[in-house]
Amino acid sequence: MNEKIWLSSPHMGGTEQKYIQEAFETNWVAPLGPNVNGFESDLENYLSNQVHVAALSSGTAALHLGLILLGVQQGDEVLCQSMTFSATVNPILYLGATPIFIDSELDTWNMCPIALEAAIQDRIAKGKKPKAIIPVHLYGMPAKMDEIIAIANRYEIPVLEDSAEALGSAYKGQKCGTFGSLAALSFNGNKIITTSGGGALVTKSEVLKEKAIFFATQARDAAPHYQHSEIGYNYRLSNIAAGIGRGQMEVLEQHVDVRRKWNQRYQDFFATIPNVTVLKEPSNDFYSNHWLTAIVLASFEQREALRFEFESQNIETRPLWKPMHLQPVFEMYPFYGTSVAASLFENGLCLPSGSNLTENQWERIFLVLEVFF
Template sequence: MSRIYLSSPDIGAREEELCVAALRSGWVAPLGPMVDAFEEALAHRCGRRHAVALSSGTAALHLALLELGAGPGTVVIVPTMTFVATANAVVYCGATPVFVDCDFIDGNLDPEMLEEALLSLRREGHHVAAVIAVDLLGHCANYARIEAICADAGVPLLADAAEALGARHGGRPAGSFGSAAILSFNGNKVISTSGGGALLTDDERLAERVRYLSTQAREPVAHYEHTEIGYNYRLSNILAALGIAQLERLDEMIARRRRLREGYSGVFTGVEGVDVFQRDGDADDNCWLTAILVDPVTARWKRDELATALSLSDVETRPLWKPMHQQPVFAGAPAFLRGNADRLFAVGLALPSGSALSDAEAGYVRGLIESFLFDRADRGALIDV
């Protein structure tokens, strides 16, 4: 059996059909009718008035932050439990990221810590340009509280829904929260355009500004004229064709990921010291990645032992995101912490969760885990004797 990855692209005949159609149309450069159709479909799916297809989720973060006012002399609140792109985009703007801890239950931005950070930063005289909330592993942040906190503080909210397309919170789709939201279509996401992302908003002016900046801030005249610094951030027509086909299949791909989570839940039911992360209250999640939390004292084995055993059988696993405040590049950055992100990083392990995983591959992975658990239980029994 070939190597089994965490979340490889799920590509089929429909994707090939639309990509060939895009190629034959002659629209092979950035922009074109497939981009327009993809943006319309994204906006509809996420309950937004506007969607702007871009070259990456990072590009969407960068442009959104610029338009929300992030720049030199400002700070932006960022969950410490996230991928580095969230924090990098803040630095691109010349602003300072301030890291805030997560809730241990779901790994998302802790509303109480957010309130504390906002009050403290204001007392110290900082201008908070924006708050970013991240929907970790496809589980939406607690927007019911976070939106209210940001509104009371008069600070715009940017929702990083890079991992959460298709998820919901309080009856609303991921991507519908905040002044703006972003999506990622990287190769390992729920849907993929190889590389790509999008900005979502109800603000027409914001959407048009992002379109303008993402096409090198070119003025609408016959010759090339530029009055602002712009960026080459637009999605190509061919990749948008791939995205349209993927979006058509989103629900079936989420259903497949959920079945994988249920399979893992069955394997770990009754195993002391092991919990399936985010399992409680996950009915609205997209199950992008299924992870487990291993208490090494109660389980009598460590997360890394299972990771090693699976790696020996060519199965990819990964710890949860290393918190931003632990990253060398952000050493010394201001942070408001309780230790929750540190603990999740120490005990969490993501397992193969991609919708492209076949039944045989999924069964193979579960069998490896069951063998590992049996061996550890047998070893524990011998130790007890």
């Protein structure tokens, strides 16, 4: 059996061990320390000089704290992109709030501004103005943020941007993760860079960053004894994991460049294949890190046939995210839109996209495609 080719595996840059070793040598083996501060600073410098970053244990933790900071409580409603991973939605339920799912549009596969505004108007008409909007930059492709932010401002609803898959992506020259009132990043093992497991909350307010860190460290009051006036969480990133992140930040742009190169290679191949669409930037306003290259095939049957063909060669692929409004655990919640997200899921497939794939592995991938098509 050939060696397994993964969809997107961790890719170390070489200097991570230096930061980890420093943590051991100085005994900063804790959820605080120089690497945590340094990693936050690295992210702030990369994203914008106008943002503040709190390093956390996961992207899910960042979304959870983001909703708390936006004042979301039990009984509130939160507008959420349906085409996403369940971690986008779960924190809404953690707080006892209700997710209101929004369909995708075909250009970026992200939150449809038309469906978003229709949902807002309908929820307000029903006497329930939503408390927040969560768009997602799916597979690294920026959402239509100008339109989404304009709608959010018109109805005075804050945006919590799920940028878990989009570090390194930009819209109209502005980095993803800097559009909303708050944003979440993920450094899970399969992301563009990793801290093994980890995430971050991005905000334009230093006060909100400190409040996030307060909640992430069990909400301990400033007292000589352990005193708590609010509910807190154990959500801070460790100094060792942050050390991995510092090393990864040094190769982030290289990882983006490689994934964009492979995406172009897929685009070139499928340019001559009928009825197959590759997710690509709809215009020069969009700059995707192409964390994962994804395609839509002519039918579900063709999608499954290709997936099984890759599987037979020990190559991992994956169907697109199953929309949240079709998930058994969420199907009882309201949905606004048509069938765009459902159709993408039915016929879509994510292809191997790792920045550490070898030329030999790419030859195996494209041999499968050439034989299949």
